[in-house]
Amino acid sequence: MAQYRIEKHPILSIPVRKEIQFTWQGQNLIAKEGETIAAALFANGIHVFGHHPKDGSPLGIFCANGQCSQCMVIADGNPVKACMEQIAAGMQIQPNEGLPALPAVVQPPRLEPIAEVKTTVLIIGGGPAGLSAAIELGKLGVQVLLVDDKSRLGGKLVLQTHRFFGSMKAVYAGTRGIDIATRLENEVRRYPSVEIWTKSTCLAVFSDKKVGILRGGTAYTLVTPEVILIASGAREKFLAFKGNTLPGVYGAGAFQTLVNRDLVRPAEKLFIVGGGNVGLIAGYHALQAEIGVVGLIEALPECGGYKVHKDKLMRMGVPIYTSHTILSANGTDKVESVTIAQVDSAFKPIPGTEKSFACDAILIAVGLDPVDEFYQKAKEFSIPAFVAGDAEEIAEASSAIFTGKIRGLEIAHTLGRSASEVPPAWARTSAILKSRPGPVYAEQHPDLNEGVMPVFHCNQEIPCNPCSGLCPNGLIVVDQKDIRDIPTFIGNNYSCQVCERCVAGCPGLAITLVDYRANPEMPLVSIPYEFSRELLNKKDLVTVLGTEGQTLGSLEIVDLHTIPDSDRTMIAVVASPLAIATAIAGIRIQETPITQPMRQYVHHVADDTIVCRCEHVTAGEIRSLIRQGYRDMNEIKTVTRACMGACGAKTCASLIHRLFREENVPINEVTDPSKRPIFMEVPLGLFAGETKKETHS
Ligand code: FES
Ligand code: FES
Numbered sequence: 001m002a003q004y005r006i007e008k009h010p011i012l013s014i015p016v017r018k019e020i021q022f023t024w025q026g027q028n029l030i031a032k033e034g035e036t037i038a039a040a041l042f043a044n045g046i047h048v049f050g051h052h053p054k055d056g057s058p059l060g061i062f063c064a065n066g067q068c069s070q071c072m073v074i075a076d077g078n079p080v081k082a083c084m085e086q087i088a089a090g091m092q093i094q095p096n097e098g099l100p101a102l103p104a105v106v107q108p109p110r111l112e113p114i115a116e117v118k119t120t121v122l123i124i125g126g127g128p129a130g131l132s133a134a135i136e137l138g139k140l141g142v143q144v145l146l147v148d149d150k151s152r153l154g155g156k157l158v159l160q161t162h163r164f165f166g167s168m169k170a171v172y173a174g175t176r177g178i179d180i181a182t183r184l185e186n187e188v189r190r191y192p193s194v195e196i197w198t199k200s201t202c203l204a205v206f207s208d209k210k211v212g213i214l215r216g217g218t219a220y221t222l223v224t225p226e227v228i229l230i231a232s233g234a235r236e237k238f239l240a241f242k243g244n245t246l247p248g249v250y251g252a253g254a255f256q257t258l259v260n261r262d263l264v265r266p267a268e269k270l271f272i273v274g275g276g277n278v279g280l281i282a283g284y285h286a287l288q289a290e291i292g293v294v295g296l297i298e299a300l301p302e303c304g305g306y307k308v309h310k311d312k313l314m315r316m317g318v319p320i321y322t323s324h325t326i327l328s329a330n331g332t333d334k335v336e337s338v339t340i341a342q343v344d345s346a347f348k349p350i351p352g353t354e355k356s357f358a359c360d361a362i363l364i365a366v367g368l369d370p371v372d373e374f375y376q377k378a379k380e381f382s383i384p385a386f387v388a389g390d391a392e393e394i395a396e397a398s399s400a401i402f403t404g405k406i407r408g409l410e411i412a413h414t415l416g417r418s419a420s421e422v423p424p425a426w427a428r429t430s431a432i433l434k435s436r437p438g439p440v441y442a443e444q445h446p447d448l449n450e451g452v453m454p455v456f457h458c459n460q461e462i463p464c465n466p467c468s469g470l471c472p473n474g475l476i477v478v479d480q481k482d483i484r485d486i487p488t489f490i491g492n493n494y495s496c497q498v499c500e501r502c503v504a505g506c507p508g509l510a511i512t513l514v515d516y517r518a519n520p521e522m523p524l525v526s527i528p529y530e531f532s533r534e535l536l537n538k539k540d541l542v543t544v545l546g547t548e549g550q551t552l553g554s555l556e557i558v559d560l561h562t563i564p565d566s567d568r569t570m571i572a573v574v575a576s577p578l579a580i581a582t583a584i585a586g587i588r589i590q591e592t593p594i595t596q597p598m599r600q601y602v603h604h605v606a607d608d609t610i611v612c613r614c615e616h617v618t619a620g621e622i623r624s625l626i627r628q629g630y631r632d633m634n635e636i637k638t639v640t641r642a643c644m645g646a647c648g649a650k651t652c653a654s655l656i657h658r659l660f661r662e663e664n665v666p667i668n669e670v671t672d673p674s675k676r677p678i679f680m681e682v683p684l685g686l687f688a689g690e691t692k693k694e695t696h697s
Contacts, residue, residue, distance in 0.1 A: 127155020136408025614645020
């Protein structure tokens with residue numbers, strides 16, 4: 001069914017893939033070769049993959065990353081994670097109703113010795129930090145084994161269609177995330193001392209200093225490194241609210257995976273919870289995939305992400321509600337609406353402020369936690385260990401690229417393979433790239449009406465400098481010692497050559513060019529445009545907006561073009577009355593009716609809020625134990641099964657911490673659940689040397 005597939009995209013190319021047949025509940029359906037079972041089901045409009053064994057509630061995609069097991073289906077008789085398993089021609093797929101039966105054992109498994117390898121440096125994670133470290137070590141000829149659980153290197157970079165912020169010189173700022181991934185991968189593959197295992201999941205770090213890796217997804221292998229670098233990234237935080245397990249509630253990473261990797265449209269109308277960079281960027285990605293964004297809420301009085309990301313979304317016509325929280329996801333089998341409310345200064349919902357909006361997906365982007373369990377174990381077992389990127393500290397991917405580079409040099413120095421220590425300038429660049437968004441200044445517009453001038457709609461200090469490298473005459477200046485500086489134009493109104501490279505290349509889409517030369521009363525305004533070419537044509541009337549989405553008027557598109565090297569960003573030109581020309585920052589993409597609240601807000605009828613989504617344990621059950629004096633999460637696990645599910649407490653442990661806080665229990669009185677290897681689900685037979693094909697669970 002074509003409408004569920006993304007068949008055109010302003011940034012991503014759509015590969016031509018062979019169609020294959022499979023069955024779902026006995027019905028013949030079409031998939032594309034090479035896609036996951038989940039993508040094939042979504043492409044056919046199927047979102048409910050099974051029902052929970054405890055309460056029969058519907059289950060579907062949640063993480064799209066193999067972490068949560070909510071997407072389990074039965075494929076040719078075997079339980080598999082639909083988000084990880086590739087579909088095959090003729091595959092017979094059934095929903096997973098309750099607990100799946102174990103596959104039959106046809107004959108006793110053949111046991112083989114476990115393969116063992118040694119390496120100088122083992123890097124866990126082939127995202128921006130791991131790749132950069134491997135490049136640094138590869139340059140010095142240090143033997144490295146880099147393992148990553150995906151089939152493609154790049155980590156979350158491969159989902160990012162937007163241009164990156166940061167420093168052009170240090171971390172490829174101004175280049176799209178997907179293209180940075182390709183550049184890093186190409187570079188690392190040039191170094192013969194770096195061996196790469198993709199589709200290889202790290203399962204555990206053991207006390208005998210060996211690391212268990214599921215090599216290529218099929219063969220269990222023990223690796224003994226001299227030094228280990230953990231660059232395993234971050235996992236998304238979850239939120240407790242009514243209806244939070246309904247299919248259609250996704251983590252932001254899952255949504256980006258479905259849209260930007262799998263090229264399926266998981267929703268028509270999306271609601272976003274969380275105003276950090278992840279939520280803001282995901283909203284932009286949804287609009288590029290022609291998914292309507294109903295609104296975005298943030299519990300704090302201001303969004304935590306970059307103002308340019310927030311402004312961009314508001315200019316697209318997405319309403320942003322700060323000081324708001326989600327009360328419930330509503331629906332029977334999947335999300336049909338969301339109910340939100342305003343919060344007071346203690347983040348408590350204010351009665352009477354509830355609103356509901358129709359939507360079919362809710363994206364949760366409320367922060368990230370480092371995936372650092374391998375690092376903790378390595379330290380515990382005295383393996384020389386380093387950590388980089390989000391596994392060390394949550395920050396932008398540009399910062400992960402740079403910390404990876406630093407760790408690479410530090411490791412080489414530790415091994416005696418490099419005489420140089422990390423230059424102090426690198427440490428300073430790293431600190432700048434990690435920095436939180438700074439102060440916001442009043443926007444300055446040039447008070448001129450002749451010649452040509454760029455106008456900056458970027459008025460918050462953030463680490464970003466591509467504009468300064470784009471002007472061929474060097475007329476845009478950002479302090480290179482501290483690239484958080486606001487850009488300034490040092491030319492006059494006759495020095496700009498109107499190349500429009502700054503308009504096309506600003507990652508925040510926050511530069512316009514105002515050209516008074518032909519008609520000073522009706523100057524031409526060049527505006528960056530990154531949506532489908534078919535949505536905009538010459539002579540179309542568009543709503544032009546100010547930096548923060550204020551409506552300025554309705555104007556005609558007089559030109560739509562690209563420039564050399566504009567890398568898929570188009571430039572729309574409007575002829576504007578003089579009074580508003582410098583204020584115009586964008587064109588509305590999404591008209592407002594999508595945002596109207598329903599006539600009455602929806603009361604969700606679920607019994608209680610689920611905290612442990614694997615085992616469907618409610619907040620009420622856990623709260624009651626806390627009130628009885630339970631302080632050890634291992635005991636809570638024993639009594640309720642919370643933290644005992646397929647995700648290994650990765651989703652619910654932080655929510656249970658939060659319940660302790662709400663009950664005013666000091667965190668030092670709480671005992672965390674014991675973390676025991678292994679950290680990922682894996683068929684047990686693999687530890688006895690079976691290969692996956694013949695594995696019996
Ligand atoms: S959605 Fe497949 S494992 Fe989480
Ligand atoms: S949510 Fe997975 S164990 Fe609780």
